Amino acid sequence: MEFYQKAFFVVLAALVGYGLLLVLQPFAGSLTWAIFLAFILYPVHRWMTRRFRGRAGLSAGILTALTPFALLIPLIFLGIVFANQARALVAYIKESNIHFDETLFANLEQYRVIGPLVRLAREQLSISGADMQEWLTNSAQTVLHHVASFSGGFFLSALGTLVSFFTAVLLTQAVLSTMSRSKLIHSPAALGARKQRERKHFDYMGASRWFFSMSGVILLIGALAIGGKGLNFGIDFKSGTRIKTELNRAANENAVRDAISPSGFADAEIQRLSGSGVGNNAFQISTKTLTEPQRTSIQNDLQKDFGVKSFDYDTIGPTFGQTVAKSAIIAIIASLLVISIYIALRFEWKYSVPVFIAVMHDILITSGVYSLLGREVTTSTVAALLTILGYSLYDTIIVFDRIRENVPRMPRAAFSQIVNRSMSEVITRSLATSFCTALPILALLLFGGDTLKDFAFALLVGVISGTYSSIFIASPVLTHWKEREPVYVRRRRRIAQDNGGVVPAYAVATAGAPVDVAPPEKVRRRGRLTEPEDPQRGVSQTEFDDMVRDLHADEAPRRTATKEREPEPAPEPEPEPEPDRTADLSPEDLVLKDDKAKRPPKRRPRNRRHGRSR
Amino acid sequence: MAMLAWVMMGLALWHFTIFLPDRFWGGIVGAFVGALVGSILCGLLVNGFTIPGESDTHLLQALEAIPGAVIGIAVAWFEGVRRGNEALEL
Numbered sequence: 001m002e003f004y005q006k007a008f009f010v011v012l013a014a015l016v017g018y019g020l021l022l023v024l025q026p027f028a029g030s031l032t033w034a035i036f037l038a039f040i041l042y043p044v045h046r047w048m049t050r051r052f053r054g055r056a057g058l059s060a061g062i063l064t065a066l067t068p069f070a071l072l073i074p075l076i077f078l079g080i081v082f083a084n085q086a087r088a089l090v091a092y093i094k095e096s097n098i099h100f101d102e103t104l105f106a107n108l109e110q111y112r113v114i115g116p117l118v119r120l121a122r123e124q125l126s127i128s129g130a131d132m133q134e135w136l137t138n139s140a141q142t143v144l145h146h147v148a149s150f151s152g153g154f155f156l157s158a159l160g161t162l163v164s165f166f167t168a169v170l171l172t173q174a175v176l177s178t179m180s181r182s183k184l185i186h187s188p189a190a191l192g193a194r195k196q197r198e199r200k201h202f203d204y205m206g207a208s209r210w211f212f213s214m215s216g217v218i219l220l221i222g223a224l225a226i227g228g229k230g231l232n233f234g235i236d237f238k239s240g241t242r243i244k245t246e247l248n249r250a251a252n253e254n255a256v257r258d259a260i261s262p263s264g265f266a267d268a269e270i271q272r273l274s275g276s277g278v279g280n281n282a283f284q285i286s287t288k289t290l291t292e293p294q295r296t297s298i299q300n301d302l303q304k305d306f307g308v309k310s311f312d313y314d315t316i317g318p319t320f321g322q323t324v325a326k327s328a329i330i331a332i333i334a335s336l337l338v339i340s341i342y343i344a345l346r347f348e349w350k351y352s353v354p355v356f357i358a359v360m361h362d363i364l365i366t367s368g369v370y371s372l373l374g375r376e377v378t379t380s381t382v383a384a385l386l387t388i389l390g391y392s393l394y395d396t397i398i399v400f401d402r403i404r405e406n407v408p409r410m411p412r413a414a415f416s417q418i419v420n421r422s423m424s425e426v427i428t429r430s431l432a433t434s435f436c437t438a439l440p441i442l443a444l445l446l447f448g449g450d451t452l453k454d455f456a457f458a459l460l461v462g463v464i465s466g467t468y469s470s471i472f473i474a475s476p477v478l479t480h481w482k483e484r485e486p487v488y489v490r491r492r493r494r495i496a497q498d499n500g501g502v503v504p505a506y507a508v509a510t511a512g513a514p515v516d517v518a519p520p521e522k523v524r525r526r527g528r529l530t531e532p533e534d535p536q537r538g539v540s541q542t543e544f545d546d547m548v549r550d551l552h553a554d555e556a557p558r559r560t561a562t563k564e565r566e567p568e569p570a571p572e573p574e575p576e577p578e579p580d581r582t583a584d585l586s587p588e589d590l591v592l593k594d595d596k597a598k599r600p601p602k603r604r605p606r607n608r609r610h611g612r613s614r
Numbered sequence: 615m616a617m618l619a620w621v622m623m624g625l626a627l628w629h630f631t632i633f634l635p636d637r638f639w640g641g642i643v644g645a646f647v648g649a650l651v652g653s654i655l656c657g658l659l660v661n662g663f664t665i666p667g668e669s670d671t672h673l674l675q676a677l678e679a680i681p682g683a684v685i686g687i688a689v690a691w692f693e694g695v696r697r698g699n700e701a702l703e704l
Contacts, residue, residue, distance in 0.1 A: 208704070213630065215629050219626035226671070227675050364625060480642040
């Protein structure tokens, strides 16, 4: 059995290792940069720690906050300079009269160092002047494109993060403190400082079976819909041609279909386009991949019946859809893996499985709804699925974090009671957050364009499902699993005995024992020796005790091994223990371990024959 | 596409295990693993260890996962009973 357990863990470790490799591969560059930065900034961190009297956390925090500013501004300027240079180079090559003709190469070949290289390159690669000019122009344009996109993306994300950080941490605090001092707001209730209302004691865990059933029924319908109808994949996932056309005369989808049917495209997918940027009479026609004559045929059909104002098309190859689908699957699996690992580290490994189940539940329910309604699955849907994953996790973390906080506070309660209590504490916040998130999504769904509507619909379903699953799926699963642990089994048994065989939904005080206790605080050693409480005495009693403990800190460790040894001979009578020399000392008589200057240095005698033969 | 239908069916059936006394091997998570593994294995067995694509998926393919999921859940339950797991009812 032990062998199988070990083998299982080895296989699990190998799988996790491989998964981590897959996950971290795209971030290899960023990680290398992070290691490089850590290496460069470590001396600064040490210097700052010394300046802040050993407060390494404060030093690390300040350094971390300052690093983006120190890097961001130079990088932005560097990006702008690069972009300008590349743009200027492209313009120069395009507009100037430089021609990479044969004379230029002949001149270059005369040089002693680069001449043979140029000749060799021309002979091997058969480069003509025109080729070289085209290559240089393309290269400069590519550099410009990459630099511009990198600088733009980096600048926007960094700016967004900074602004968000600034508004969330500093601005809201400043506004709230200003408001609290103003005469406009007299009542503390206006700032949320009101008396806490009585919480409703709903038995979430008791009702969970009915919510589980509801989810089960929704998933069952979704599974049948996926089996029966399948998913309506958009052209991004399948190869084909997408035509966007604006017509002169009014038409509807059926009329457009009738118009192109004679050319053999009756099965084309036709959608009316709306929103700004397209006219009142615009349509999107998605079909299998079309050849040039087929496209012309469709254009002629439309021209004949309605008159064509504009006619654009895109052809998407089969590999694009496969790449998108593969990337999406890898992204979802990688995200789930990283999320599980993070939660296992932050909470406990048992917390990560319910999160995984809840996220899976949300993604599958969204897929089922898409199948049931026959909505088109596009790349926006995939983006929305990934967003749902993040949102569902966020909501579940709120609930789990409160459970984690309440576990040490309720040392006599059953796990279901802890979860019920935690749920009643966070449910209002969870619902309020979800409602606030759903409002802008609803606005996007009602007033956004076609692409945004796709995104918003998936997001709305996911947000509703995410809120629901974090309350009614993840927490009950965690409760069922944790209640199997021996400590909670014992508690549950004891509570049932005390309450006539029933475990109440919420913890109740029994035999005078309180329901809540203060969580154990971490005892921090006082590290300040420079400012004694009593100047007359020199150091405080606590500091004196610490110093005494330090003097005994170098004692030999006690034997902890339990290996059986051969019987030892009878021990000799132990000598009288030496009296504790520090017991009667005054603080002034103590010498700190660091005070080595007063001790004579012990030097090893120099080996004068070192390195010489005897 | 068939794989998605099997997984969804397995997950859907797992939700109803909440009505059974929890004597599963590995608790409710053991039942979850049993349901998913059972539904996928059964689907693969019925289709000759191939996963039908988008165009080959039909309603019966989703139903093929039901016996597998039930068997998987039953295996987890009987193994839990064999190991002497006490029933847990919340």
